[in-house]
Amino acid sequence: MRNPLTDIFGVDSNVAVLRELVRHGAALSNSDIQNRSGLSKSSVRLGIISLEQSGIVVSEGSRATKLHRFNETHFLAPQIAALYDAEKNRFTEIIDTVRNSAGDRRSLLKSLWIYGSVARKEDGLESDLDIGLIADKENLLGVVETVRENLREPATRLGFLPNVVGLDLEDVAQLAQQADPWWSTTIQDAVVLVGDRPENVPNHGGSNVHG
Incomplete structure (x- = not known):
């Protein structure tokens, strides 16, 4: 009672x-x-x-x-339904925020994706949100800094910890050539939010993605 x-x-x-x-x-x-x-x-x-x-x-x-x-x-049905709606809406907002996190540098992205436990639907309370992105070498640092800065406020407000990893085309080619275990796991988990799948990016040369 x-x-x-x-x-x-x-x-x-x-x-x-x-x-x-x-x-x-x-x-x-x-x-x-x-x-x-x-x-x-x-x-x-x-x-x-x-x-x-x-x-x-x-x-x-x-x-x-x-x-x-x-x-x-x-x-208690209305309150319980509202709790689950809030849970779902929060995650949708997190994904939309990551998708738009490059701001006016979005056209410089070759690929933006999430991977790791969140992508596998195995995350817990202590899990980071692993985010990968690919850009040309000359643009990579600026894009990564923009993404991290744009995620700072929403990460605090929505309660998640973004872990952003940036790669250029040479990095991707080298990781693939070496059959790097981290890279293999990353592309297996990848949920793409912008552009091509990360393993396919080098096949398109230097063209920008406007996804």
């Missing part, structure tokens, strides 16, 4: 299951929730049981075709 949020948000699986149901806005099966959330089958099952008991999730159908949905009539 006094602290229902303890039961609703008590374990990670509850939070993750509820997130998918709120964001989807309609009924989902256990397997749908599992695919969307990355949780194990047992974690989804236990999360659903707990959330049903709290009344924030309702289920319909037979065991074989059972579907679950966020209970919008629950007394």
